[in-house]
Amino acid sequence: MRTVTVVGASLAGLSAVRELRAQGYDGAVVVVGEERHLPYDRPPLSKEFLTGGCDADALALGDPDEYRELAVDWLLGERAVRLDPASRTVSLADGRELRTDAVVVATGARPRLLRGADGLHGVHTLRTLDDARALRADLTTGGPRVVVIGAGFIGAEVASAASGMSLDVTVVEAAEVPLHRALGPEMGRACAELHADHGVRLWCGVGVAGLEGSGRVTGVRLADGRLLAADVVVAGVGVQPATEWLSGSGVQVEDGVLCDAGCATSIPRVVAVGDVARCPHAFVGAGVTRIEHWTNAMEQPRTAVRTLLSGASAPGPAAPPYFWSDQYGVRIQLAGHVRAGDVPEVVHGDPASRSFVAVYRRGGRDGHDVAVLAVDQPKLFTRLRRTLTPG
C-alpha cells in the first residue's frame, strides 16, 4: 500500500491517521475534508463554545508539530463525491480524481433538517464549527426567543446554553419522554427535569407542524395547533449518515456503511469508522449498530486500521460504549448500552437532588449490569463503568 485516503477530517479521520502511523504504515496519507477546518473537537460546540467560554483555537485536535510528524496531505474544503473501487479512485466535487490503494470512510453524519426551513433565517442545526458560529451570532443578537426542537442531548445542551445566556427558551419534543431511547423512560424523565429547574419550558408528546415567517422565522406551529413565538429555532432531531458519495461504489450502505466487527466494508481495502460506520459491536451485541459517540470516533479507528494493514478483519475490544453530556451545570455520563426493558436502579444519591448513579440490569433486577448512568457523580461512575458486562 502506497497511498491511503481518509475521507473525513474529523476526530474519527484524525484518529485513523494517528493509528496508521502508530501501526507502522509509512506511505502517503491524504485526508479529504468537506469543511475548510483542520480536525476540531465537536462536543464543546453545543456547550462552552456556544456560550463564549472558549474560542475556535481551543477546539483544535492536533497541533502543527504533530501534523508535521504525521506527514498528512490535507485536502480541506473539498467534498468527495464518488468512490470507484475498480480504478481505486476517489473523485472530488471540483472534478479532481485521487488514486489511492485504500480508503478510510469517516464522513460522519449530517443533521436532519426541518421541512420548510429552506431559506428561512434564524433556523439552525448544529454539527459543525460554522453552524455553531452562526447560531452563536444569532443567540447574542437582540435577546431572541429561542425554540429548540428535539429534547435529545444536543437539544438539551443548546437549551442549557441559551438559558445560561438569560434567553427565553422553549423545548419541544415529539416523544412522550425525552432521551427515552438512550436512557429508558424513568431516567429520561429524571434528566429532562433539569429544564424546568432552570426555567426552560418543555413540551413533550407534540410534533411540529411547520415554521412561520417569511424571510426570517417568527414562530413554530405545533401539531396541536399552538403557535410558539420564536426568533431563533434550533433543530436537534437526529442525523443521517453521510453516505451519498458511496452510491454506485459497491460499498454496501444501509443506514450507514455496513461493516463487519473489524470495520471492513463489503469492498476490500475500504474500511469505515465513526458515526457513519454500522458494525456489530462486541459489547452491544445483537445486530449492527451505528455508535454516534465521541469515544467511538476516537477508539474505533484502531480496529479499522489494523484490518486495513493486516488484510484480516478482527473485532475490536468489547469495551462498553460511553458518552457524556453537560447541561445546566450538571454532567451526565452513560457507559454501556440500554435496551428497551433494561431496569435501572438508583444505587447512590437521589434523582430529585440531580445527583445520583443508576445501574441498568438486563432482564429484571437480578440481571447483570449492562449500563451505568451518572448525574453529577463522576467519581463513582469511573468505578462502576468497569463492572459492566456485555449484553
Added chain:
Amino acid sequence: MITVCRIEELPPGEALRVTDGVPAPIAVFNADGVLYAIDDTCTHQDASLADGWLEGCVVECPLHASAFDLRTGRPNCPPAKAAVRTHHVSVRDGVVLLEVNVGEPA
C-alpha cells in the same frame, strides 16, 4: 506550604481535591502509599482528575480516555496534549503538606 489533611484521611487508592489557598485546584493522590500532587483540571476539557481512576501512578480522566502520569504530569494518549503541573507533597507528623509549584508543566 498548605496543610491538606491528616494522612489517615487519604488512604491508598484515594484522592483529594485542594481548592483553598491555591491558584487553581490541585489533586493529591495516595498511590499505594506514595503521595503525588498534580493540577486537578484535565488539560483537555473541564474535568477533575481527583475524580479519575487511579491505577499504579497513572490517573485516567473521568471524562475521557486521557491518563496522566502522576510523576511527570504528562498525558499518555489523546485527547489531552498538554501536561499538568506536578507539585511537591510530603508528610510531617502525620499531616499531608503541599508545596505549590507555579512553574510551567513539564
